[in-house]
Amino acid sequence: MHRTAIVLSHRALRNRATALLQNANILHNSQLNNSAKPVNENGFFPLRALFYSTYTFTRRVPDPNDPATLMKEDGVAVCSQMWIENFREPDKTVGNLTNYLRRFELWVLAYQKVCTDETGAYLPRSSITRPALEDLLALRNAVLDGRFKWGGRLEFFIRSPKDKTEYESLSKRKIRAILTTTQPAPFQDKIVQEVLLMILEPIYEARFSQKSFAFRPGRNAHTVLRVVRRSFAGYLWYIKGDLSTVLDGMKVGMVISALMRDVRDKKVIDLIKAALTTPVITSRVDDGEKKKKKKRKYQKKRVLAEDEPKPDPYWLETFFGFAPEEAEIHPSWGHCGILSPLLANICLDELDRWMEDKIKEFYRPSTSDVIWNSPDGEAEQGNTSWPEFVPTSGPDKTRKIDYIRYGGHILIGVRGPRADAATLRKQLIEFCDQKYMLKLDNESLPIEHITKGIMFLDHVLCRRVVYPTLRYTATGGKIISEKGVGTLLSVTASLKQCIKQFRKLNFLKGDRDPDPQPCFRMFHATQAHTNAQMNKLLSTMVEWYRYADNRKKIVNFCSYIIRGSLAKLYAAKYKLRSRAKVYKIGARNLGRPLKEKKGQSPEYHNLLRMGLVESIDGLLYTRMSLVPETDYSPFPAGWRPDHEKALLEYIRLEDSKTLEEERNCLKEQGLISPQDYISMLVWNYKRNAISVDHVSSLLSSGNSTKGEADLSWGSNDESDDQRFMTEEDKEERIHAAQGDGYNFPAYASLEGSYDSVYPLSIFSEHSKMFKSIGQGQQKSYG
Numbered sequence: 001m002h003r004t005a006i007v008l009s010h011r012a013l014r015n016r017a018t019a020l021l022q023n024a025n026i027l028h029n030s031q032l033n034n035s036a037k038p039v040n041e042n043g044f045f046p047l048r049a050l051f052y053s054t055y056t057f058t059r060r061v062p063d064p065n066d067p068a069t070l071m072k073e074d075g076v077a078v079c080s081q082m083w084i085e086n087f088r089e090p091d092k093t094v095g096n097l098t099n100y101l102r103r104f105e106l107w108v109l110a111y112q113k114v115c116t117d118e119t120g121a122y123l124p125r126s127s128i129t130r131p132a133l134e135d136l137l138a139l140r141n142a143v144l145d146g147r148f149k150w151g152g153r154l155e156f157f158i159r160s161p162k163d164k165t166e167y168e169s170l171s172k173r174k175i176r177a178i179l180t181t182t183q184p185a186p187f188q189d190k191i192v193q194e195v196l197l198m199i200l201e202p203i204y205e206a207r208f209s210q211k212s213f214a215f216r217p218g219r220n221a222h223t224v225l226r227v228v229r230r231s232f233a234g235y236l237w238y239i240k241g242d243l244s245t246v247l248d249g250m251k252v253g254m255v256i257s258a259l260m261r262d263v264r265d266k267k268v269i270d271l272i273k274a275a276l277t278t279p280v281i282t283s284r285v286d287d288g289e290k291k292k293k294k295k296r297k298y299q300k301k302r303v304l305a306e307d308e309p310k311p312d313p314y315w316l317e318t319f320f321g322f323a324p325e326e327a328e329i330h331p332s333w334g335h336c337g338i339l340s341p342l343l344a345n346i347c348l349d350e351l352d353r354w355m356e357d358k359i360k361e362f363y364r365p366s367t368s369d370v371i372w373n374s375p376d377g378e379a380e381q382g383n384t385s386w387p388e389f390v391p392t393s394g395p396d397k398t399r400k401i402d403y404i405r406y407g408g409h410i411l412i413g414v415r416g417p418r419a420d421a422a423t424l425r426k427q428l429i430e431f432c433d434q435k436y437m438l439k440l441d442n443e444s445l446p447i448e449h450i451t452k453g454i455m456f457l458d459h460v461l462c463r464r465v466v467y468p469t470l471r472y473t474a475t476g477g478k479i480i481s482e483k484g485v486g487t488l489l490s491v492t493a494s495l496k497q498c499i500k501q502f503r504k505l506n507f508l509k510g511d512r513d514p515d516p517q518p519c520f521r522m523f524h525a526t527q528a529h530t531n532a533q534m535n536k537l538l539s540t541m542v543e544w545y546r547y548a549d550n551r552k553k554i555v556n557f558c559s560y561i562i563r564g565s566l567a568k569l570y571a572a573k574y575k576l577r578s579r580a581k582v583y584k585i586g587a588r589n590l591g592r593p594l595k596e597k598k599g600q601s602p603e604y605h606n607l608l609r610m611g612l613v614e615s616i617d618g619l620l621y622t623r624m625s626l627v628p629e630t631d632y633s634p635f636p637a638g639w640r641p642d643h644e645k646a647l648l649e650y651i652r653l654e655d656s657k658t659l660e661e662e663r664n665c666l667k668e669q670g671l672i673s674p675q676d677y678i679s680m681l682v683w684n685y686k687r688n689a690i691s692v693d694h695v696s697s698l699l700s701s702g703n704s705t706k707g708e709a710d711l712s713w714g715s716n717d718e719s720d721d722q723r724f725m726t727e728e729d730k731e732e733r734i735h736a737a738q739g740d741g742y743n744f745p746a747y748a749s750l751e752g753s754y755d756s757v758y759p760l761s762i763f764s765e766h767s768k769m770f771k772s773i774g775q776g777q778q779k780s781y782g
Helices: 002-022 029-034 047-054 074-089 098-102 105-119 130-145 172-180 187-205 222-232 252-259 266-277 285-294 314-320 338-362 417-434 493-503 527-544 552-573 579-586 602-609 642-654 656-669 674-688 693-701 705-708 727-739 761-773 775-781
Strands: 237-242 389-391 399-408 409-415 448-449 453-456 459-466 486-495
Touching: 074 486, 098 105, 098 130, 098 187, 098 266, 105 187, 105 486, 130 187, 187 266, 187 338, 187 453, 237 417, 237 453, 237 705, 252 266, 252 338, 266 338, 266 417, 314 527, 338 399, 389 693, 417 448, 417 705, 453 727, 459 727, 486 493, 527 552, 552 579, 602 656, 642 656
Parallel strands: none
Antiparallel strands: 237 409, 237 448, 389 486, 399 409, 453 459, 459 486
């Protein structure tokens, strides 16, 4: 049946082809003689000829009005080029940024990032619709023409993909509420902010001081703690200052003047100035309207839309409550949005530069001191393998200061008399008054000694004295000598601050004897879900206290509080009366089910019985031995983030001088590049029929020097007359090798002859090696 249908279809196609040939006369006699036959031997018209004869193909002409034609490059490639250019010339004043503002690739990349934040899912560039690209192009043109206004409420050039509101049909009451109440930042404002951030961030990241660590890529609070452990061990006096009022807002003129030190583009400056000066509507709904709205007694849970991002889980929201004081304030200036942290760092960078000059000014080395006794101040302090340890020194110490800033909080270490710290504090107060109009006093910049403990980022910096091995007398057991050999900087997590944060989150009450409180927020969640949430919280806290000396102790305390809170919750939920009964049924880590669940399918019970699935995960770190050790990995001097190291390395390798220096270094030290080494292996195989296996076996032999010599140029001649070869003989060798169809190695074309790289004296050694291999192998390879 199937074969009959195929034959009938072929006959129908043949009849159709014959009719087309007779009516249209599309094939000429010349084409029949010069081209492929349109009719095969059996008289059938080929299907391909039929297809091309009935359909004419025209090349698709690109639409000049399509915005996709404006994307000449990838947006990530454009951003990478900006980073490379700015790190290559970090001190150059940037004049023309409007060209980057015109690049439609950056606008598409910004649209993708903002859509990801809005919808919670990544949007590929191929999935962006043409209407969205047209609206995005209209937004770009409005920004370039000066028609864009920050904080638009009803008129938009582009709208969020999840915004389905029909603004034309809104009532007057809803329109009034939109115009007079606090609303989230418009979608188009976020796109413009993202574009400006992509343009300005590489410019200033190449210029920022290495002493600032907040609101910068690749730097965080852990970096600050590691820098303190690495470089602040020898300081005796500390000045801790709070300049966080600068992050709340600054005068527009100060921000613009700080911005114009490195950027002189009028379009970009005007955009940022308009974002700072445009008023932000922050009024709320009237109390009368709040009273009218009655909360339903039984509210149904709202189901999230498919494109709506999920809220932060409970464990992440709880961990955000543990944020230290230095990281709580996040700047938000006008309509700048994500640009605000960058602008705050631009303004405070002047303070960083001023402090760097003071570090050089205060440095006075002392030859009798054990650390920092070099005149240039660049020598490493004490023991580089143990930077936290500082040996005991005499009364005359080197005078030196160091500085670090995290957001609006600064920490200054002073080695020397307290008078130096008082002088520096006075100068700092004057500088902040003149530059930022910030009124500071001695109380806001306290001077504290290291023995009292310095609190920074919820970690305490203190000093411990290291004693030698104690010696006791034979009778009384008294210590003969109590003189310490040095001091050790200790960075420990503050237990008092941890208790304070738990109390703020309602996990416990009391100070001296903290008592865990039930976590009623998870009352309606299952035991498995509750344990999973708390395990994620504990894992995050273990990572936060990674560099604390008392990591085991502080994490074990956090686990005790969370475990006690859940035990009280389960006691109230399952009516078990006490925590002891909860621990008896659910075990120490609360990993056993406290109550049999109803309605479970038999398949689940079978899988559980076979051990293929786990019912409930027990809490982590219930014992101190399970907590990981403190991370004491060494922190290198002059540390930089990975992306900056990659940029600097790429710029260095791109420079022609670097390649020339490497070549000269290879010639001076007599080394071989990998390319030359491979060429040498191939040349030996070609001339003397030595396989790579024999070469590797020779290298693995006892004498490494002889192995290297054996890998050099080879010859079948056993005489030592080759060392007296003339230049003509060498050229004949090269021509003979090239005549055999082999290209001579690259190192033979270097300046001079090849014996400048590989002396001819090793040829005789090579011939002896071939003799040892055996002539039978040479004959077999010809």
